Each structure stands twice: as C-alpha cells, then as structure tokens.
Amino acid sequence: MNYIIIDMEWNQPSSKADTVTEPVPLYGEIIRIGAVKLDSGLDEKDRFHCCVLPKYYRRMNSAVGRVTGLRSVSMTYGQRFPDAYDAFLKWCGEDFAVLSWGSEDDKIMNANLAVHGIDRGRLPEFFDLQQIFAHKIAGNGRQYGIAAALEYYGLPADLKAHDALNDAVYAARIGRKMGFDKYLEGYEEMLRAAEEKKKEKYFFTYHRIESAEAAMSSRRITLCRCPLCRRIMKRGEYARVNDTLYVTRASCGRHGEFFVRLRLTLCPDKTYSVTRTIKRPSPEYIELYEKSLEKLIKM
Numbered sequence: 001m002n003y004i005i006i007d008m009e010w011n012q013p014s015s016k017a018d019t020v021t022e023p024v025p026l027y028g029e030i031i032r033i034g035a036v037k038l039d040s041g042l043d044e045k046d047r048f049h050c051c052v053l054p055k056y057y058r059r060m061n062s063a064v065g066r067v068t069g070l071r072s073v074s075m076t077y078g079q080r081f082p083d084a085y086d087a088f089l090k091w092c093g094e095d096f097a098v099l100s101w102g103s104e105d106d107k108i109m110n111a112n113l114a115v116h117g118i119d120r121g122r123l124p125e126f127f128d129l130q131q132i133f134a135h136k137i138a139g140n141g142r143q144y145g146i147a148a149a150l151e152y153y154g155l156p157a158d159l160k161a162h163d164a165l166n167d168a169v170y171a172a173r174i175g176r177k178m179g180f181d182k183y184l185e186g187y188e189e190m191l192r193a194a195e196e197k198k199k200e201k202y203f204f205t206y207h208r209i210e211s212a213e214a215a216m217s218s219r220r221i222t223l224c225r226c227p228l229c230r231r232i233m234k235r236g237e238y239a240r241v242n243d244t245l246y247v248t249r250a251s252c253g254r255h256g257e258f259f260v261r262l263r264l265t266l267c268p269d270k271t272y273s274v275t276r277t278i279k280r281p282s283p284e285y286i287e288l289y290e291k292s293l294e295k296l297i298k299m
C-alpha cells in the first residue's frame with residue numbers, strides 16, 4: 001500500500017454574499033493540489049502538483065493572496081477541477097491511503113466535488129496527521145501547525161511555506177518521523193477517545209489577557225459550557241474573591257449544578273493567563289462562593 005500525503009490551496013469568495021451555497025456551501029475553491037507518494041516503508045516514490053482553474057472564485061481573495069503569494073493571474077492557467085481530480089486519482093494508483101495535515105483539506109475536497117457534481121469515487125476519507133501528532137506524539141491534544149511540528153523534530157524549514165507541494169513535502173517529512181503508519185489501524189479509536197476526553201473538559205486556560213477587567217468582560221472566558229454535554233449553562237454573576245479569583249455557579253438542564261472558578265495569573269510579560277475550572281459543588285466551594293457573595297454585598 002502507498003501513502004498519499006496531500007495538501008491543497010484554495011481561493012475564498014471575496015465576500016459572504018459571493019459564497020456559493022448550492023448544493024453545499026463552498027468556502028474554498030481548490031486552485032492547487034500538491035501531493036507526495038510514500039511506499040509502505042514510508043520512502044518517497046513520487047510527487048504530484050497541479051494548478052486548478054477556479055470556476056466560481058476567479059478573483060484572488062486578498063487574505064489568501066497574502067498567505068500563498070498567489071494573485072488572480074496565478075489562477076488563469078491549469079486544469080479544470082474535474083480533469084485535475086481525474087489526473088490526481090490516476091496518479092494515486094490502486095492501493096493507497098490519503099493523509100493531510102489538519103481536517104480542512106478533506107472537507108474542502110468534498111465541497112469541491114459536490115459543486116462539480118462529481119462522485120468521490122475511490123478516494124478514501126483523509127487521515128489527519130495533525131490529530132495523530134497531537135494525540136500520539138505530543139500527547140497533549142494541542143493542534144500543531146506544520147511549522148511547529150517541523151521545529152518539534154528539528155527538521156529543516158527550507159521550502160517556501162503555503163505552497164501545496166512544499167507543504168505536502170513538509171507533512172511527509174513530519175509523517176515519516178512520526179511513523180504514522182503504525183497509528184492508522186487504531187485511528188478511529190484514537191479520535192473517539194480524544195472526543196470523549198474533550199467532553200470532560202473541566203479546565204481551560206486562556207493566555208495573554210491584558211487585565212482582570214478584560215478577562216471578566218470577555219464572553220469567551222466567562223462563558224460556561226457543561227463539561228459533560230458542552231451545552232452553554234445558565235450561570236450567576238461572577239463574585240470577586242480577590243484580585244485574581246472569581247467564582248460563580250452554573251447549571252446544566254441535564255447534568256445539574258456546577259461551580260466555576262476563574263483564576264488569573266500574572267505572567268512575566270505582564271499579561272495574565274486565566275484558567276477556568278468547572279467543578280461539581282463541594283462544601284468548600286459553596287463556602288468560598290457564599291463568602292465572596294458577602295464580600296460583594298459589603299463593597
């Protein structure tokens with residue numbers, strides 16, 4: 001079996017109003033396909049690169065242009081998507097698995113196939129190397145970009161990034177270091193376990209927050225989701241225990257009462273990190289909360 005490491009570049013609509021929505025929303029139209037083929041021993045066998053002519057978004061979106069260095073004129077040559085897709089599938093061969101860094105490429109591929117009315121055919125769903133790296137290598141579930149993963153392994157970053165083929169080459173180099181093939185069999189199980197763990201998220205830390213006021217007025221920081229079902233919980237006002245500690249109660253319709261604590265820590269760069277902890281009510285927490293409420297009333 002061969003392994004295809006794919007990376008694509010896509011253009012985006014210039015505005016929300018220009019976004020194609022039928023038969024599916026097209027958030028990105030593929031303009032470059034880059035891929036590296038590895039054999040079963042993870043040695044490189046071949047490379048694929050193809051320019052794709054956009055049908056819907058022919059003017060370069062400025063943000064995409066900045067990142068890729070491509071311009072509208074860069075999209076006036078190449079193959080129509082159906083031909084490019086055919087050529088790519090042919091190049092993949094018979095027995096292969098496809099991997100990409102991150103989950104976006106697979107979604108964008110699906111959307112592009114749908115707007116062109118092409119059946120996905122024998123192209124399998126992509127494995128996400130970034131997920132394997134996060135859970136099996138780094139082990140912390142954090143999302144590493146390609147540059148961060150190269151650095152993790154001390155691999156050279158000698159190619160121009162945000163070029164489909166170069167990024168595929170980078171992902172292949174990282175993948176080879178990871179020995180990704182030994183994780184593919186347990187891949188679904190790994191994702192399921194990660195999903196379960198995410199659901200049980202009782203802690204979360206935000207970094208580089210300017211001040212306590214900024215933290216307490218930030219909706220994303222003060223928002224409380226149920227650790228079990230992730231639904232937004234109804235919560236009370238935050239009570240200030242002291243300059244760096246705020247507490248409140250919250251409840252989920254399904255999972256009951258929780259206590260929420262925001263702890264601010266001053267960092268060397270004079271910003272704060274804020275850790276939100278969500279716990280089941282314990283006598284200590286209830287006492288802390290009641291006490292801080294008293295304080296609030298006194299102020």
Ligand SMILES: [Zn+2]
Pocket residue numbers: 226227228229230231252253254255256
């Ligand atoms: Zn819940």
